[in-house]
Amino acid sequence: MLSLRNVSKSYRKGEVKAVDDLTLEVPPGEIFGFLGPNGAGKTTTIKMVVGLLRPDTGTITVDGVDVARDPVKAKRRIGYCPDYPDLYEKLTGLEYLNFIGDVFGVPTETRRRIVGELLEMFSLQDALTDLIQTYSHGMKQKLAVIAAVMPDPALLILDEPMTGLDPKSSALFKDLMRRRCDAGKAVFFSTHILDVAERVCDRVGIINRGRLVAQGTMEELRAMARGQDTLERIFLELTEESEG
Helix, strand or coil, X not given: CEEEEEEEEEECCCCEEEEEEEEEEEXXXXXXXXXXXXXXXXXXXXXXXXXXXXXXXXXXXXXXXXCCCCHHHHHCCEEEECCCCCCCCCCEHHHHXXXXXXXXXXXXXXXXXXXXXHHHHHCCHHHCCCEHHHCCHHHHHHHHHHHHHCCCCCEEEEECCCCCCCHHHHHHHHHHHHHHHHCCCEEEEECCCXXXXXXXXXXXXXXXXXXXXXXXXXXXXXXXXXXXXXHHXXXXXXXXXXXX
């Protein structure tokens, strides 16, 4: 579903290597957690996958479509929710969702069904006709998640998706991610909440200083980290080793 091959990205004319020769695969049916310290390269990687940044080297494909060669076709296969969604605040929630539905060509009946289910899930029905500028951060996050899921993308990409969500919404959203993967879709998300990643993800990748230092199931990561039991301890050990 998602393939990155030898992807690198630098800033300041090559002085800062944000992502360094990154290679990973996310097959259909998988929730993949992308972890790393602040500044490790997570958001840069995500922005390259969704087409907001171009890699200096390497290739990225989504559902078999090269992001650089056919960006519009690739983006039609992606649902993206950033950590701090930048929405059109002069629109109401309903106007924004209809705008996204029009952009992606979502049929009216389909958007009504999907949006209705998600609005109920996130308890956002009563705010749908309010201007987005009146929403709290958590409400904006919920609206952005609904907009990302509505076109039923093959790949859902989420940058810190739990930020601003209340516990109930977070639990429902985890269930939603699993149902999508059970239907043959894939989810790629970054998070600092390691216990969430441990419970939800099929596999985890850990990036530090732009390089992928480990990836695998929890069992595989425990073996790499000398039997450490929790993802938090595994994360700390593997990132400290990569600093050496």
